[in-house]
Amino acid sequence: MAPRPRACSACAVRETALCGVLNTQQLARLNRRSYRRLYPAGQLIAGVAASEDWCATVLSGVIKLSKTLSDGRQQIVALLFPGDFLGRPYRAEFPYTAETATEVQLCCYGRTYFEGFMQERSDLKQIFLERTLDSVDAARDWMLLLGRKTAQEKVAALLLTILQRTSRPCPDCEQGPCRQLIMPLTRTEMADYLGLRLETVSRQLKQLEAIGTIKRLDPRRISVRDVDALAKAASSDSTP
Amino acid sequence: MAPRPRACSACAVRETALCGVLNTQQLARLNRRSYRRLYPAGQLIAGVAASEDWCATVLSGVIKLSKTLSDGRQQIVALLFPGDFLGRPYRAEFPYTAETATEVQLCCYGRTYFEGFMQERSDLKQIFLERTLDSVDAARDWMLLLGRKTAQEKVAALLLTILQRTSRPCPDCEQGPCRQLIMPLTRTEMADYLGLRLETVSRQLKQLEAIGTIKRLDPRRISVRDVDALAKAASSDSTP
DNA sequence: CGGCCGTTTGAGTCACCTCAACCACGGTGG
DNA sequence: CCACCGTGGTTGAGGTGACTCAAACGGCCG
Known part of the structure; x- marks a missing residue:
């Protein structure tokens, strides 16, 4: 111990x-x-x-x-x-x-x-x-994020944060716009971080997959097909 | 200048x-x-x-x-x-x-x-x-507050914060549970701080008045009839 | 095999948003 | 003095994104 x-x-x-x-x-x-x-x-x-x-x-x-x-x-x-x-x-x-x-x-x-x-x-x-x-x-x-972003943007932003903090090369496609991440949180925890319900998180992940931005390999492993599209989906703030 | x-x-x-x-x-x-x-x-x-x-x-x-x-x-x-x-x-x-x-x-x-x-x-x-x-x-x-509280709780919490930061005795009823506050923000600004729309802020203020917790003297001046009730309405976190 | 846990999916509801009208107030100018 | 705005606030009617409830799925482990 x-x-x-x-x-x-x-x-x-x-x-x-x-x-x-x-x-x-x-x-x-x-x-x-x-x-x-x-x-x-x-x-x-x-x-x-x-x-x-x-x-x-x-x-x-x-x-x-x-x-x-x-x-x-x-x-x-x-x-x-x-x-x-x-x-x-x-x-x-x-x-x-x-x-x-x-x-x-x-x-x-x-x-x-x-x-x-x-x-x-x-x-x-x-x-x-x-x-x-x-x-x-x-x-x-x-x-x-909590006060002004939509569910879609929230989930995308979380994926981006995890990607940045735990960057690891995607085993399939080295470098390039594709990256893989391992989500350290359960759906419930993701929801608790984003101010959402777990069902909403699940649905938004599905939708991000539907538009081709990510691919869910398994509940914990997500392959980001297009990092730029993800950043766009997250409305990464610029505060101009 | x-x-x-x-x-x-x-x-x-x-x-x-x-x-x-x-x-x-x-x-x-x-x-x-x-x-x-x-x-x-x-x-x-x-x-x-x-x-x-x-x-x-x-x-x-x-x-x-x-x-x-x-x-x-x-x-x-x-x-x-x-x-x-x-x-x-x-x-x-x-x-x-x-x-x-x-x-x-x-x-x-x-x-x-x-x-x-x-x-x-x-x-x-x-x-x-x-x-x-x-x-x-x-x-x-x-x-x-932004992620987990309801509109009602948000507005109540804001009033409490303003009350604490700018405490002034209520001219009518010195000390006691009644306090007066002067809101330094417009409805739009209140909404922008709470992650709401201004209409929602206005409605929640009306409702807090309806249940007797506050009284709107004019848009900027609010008399808090019952500070404890306001704190309860705000679900002041305890994190037990 | 059966139960459990985390996740997904669906159907229906509701809290808050959107749109729009109206009001009160204060300043401006005729 | 009053008509005219512009600004900020209130109120109403209707819409919707996210929530609620519920069921089913799939992997894991005893």
Whole structure:
């Protein structure tokens, strides 16, 4: 459940994670206070009730952050991919529910220790700040989607996001406009992220397939025949 | 258009703004490099095309940040009230459209100067970071509203937000459960913030009045008869 | 084989949108 | 002083995109 830390130099997210700015010596210090955790898919990581005194870097897998209304209505407010940061520094309570969408591996640190480390290493804090600013932008982009886009555009936009965050070449047709993606979310989760019902998501996927933009290989695997058409279907905002 | 700076000690947002953490000496230094701007209501402050090299603290009034799709669909992604920060440090492009909802007074600084000042005064940067983290939370709260709440709940939630951010005692009935608010937004703007149409906003306001939760004094002035009922109508999230 | 889970598909409904008329208010100019 | 607009808000009638309910499908596992 908590394997011993391994060398940061061999870390899968060495360049993309926050700690990418640290030199080897600083990295070694942080490493000594870090520990790994492995969660199966569909597991609660951090709730709201429990005050969370730790934070982490995602090494592998996908985490969903969600908020729930008292009557059960749920909204996924963010997805965390490898290299992303999980936690809420400077605050004991974590204001979301964090659950694994797939199997997830984390590199964890104590929250206050990490805060102290940021205080010392101002460049780390700087990167953290810039990432937080990016999170604001991402959340606001998604607000535009939730408030103003049609079901069709929402589903297309989600496919695009997944494609960008987990780019992998399509085994059939190397490079070119065709790409394959593996959806880390169930239909219900996709709906909870898009502010839709699962049936609507399913129907929109069918329609995107009907117009030739994508092809469903199986419920989880989707081949994007035409990335440009998908981007057009998503009305990727330009904010001119 | 750009009155000379005045003493920070007499500033209306002295305690609530970012610069509240600075001591008088540091404040004086920042003050020397700041200048004020006054905008009438309904004015474009900062666009997307123009690279913005300045940022500011809101002294008075309300600013809306919005994003627009190429076909004109618009979503307001945030409202800025007195004491709030406007701008995007560490980036030349400002990713939103900023417009005044009411008359607005700003205290402006050069963007790179402000960045340098944050670098020196790490406690300023700290506060800025914590505010940015709060912005993420606020945006995600609104995502829940946009994705999962009904028109009725959305309108109620907006009234609550305005009430909280611009609390003023009701002239008729001092304290008690009754409060009055002055809506800084038009119906169209309310709709753009809530992901609705203006007609729907108008109808929901009527219905909230019909059930006795609010009373419309005139289009801009609303008396909240029962704040608890309004909070209930808004399904204020608990995330249990 | 049988049950379960996630997904798909269909039919009917409804909350919100669209279109359109009307109203109240404030400014302008004859 | 009043006729004339223009703007923002309200109200009504009708339409529709997404939801609701329900059934059937397919893969997986015991």
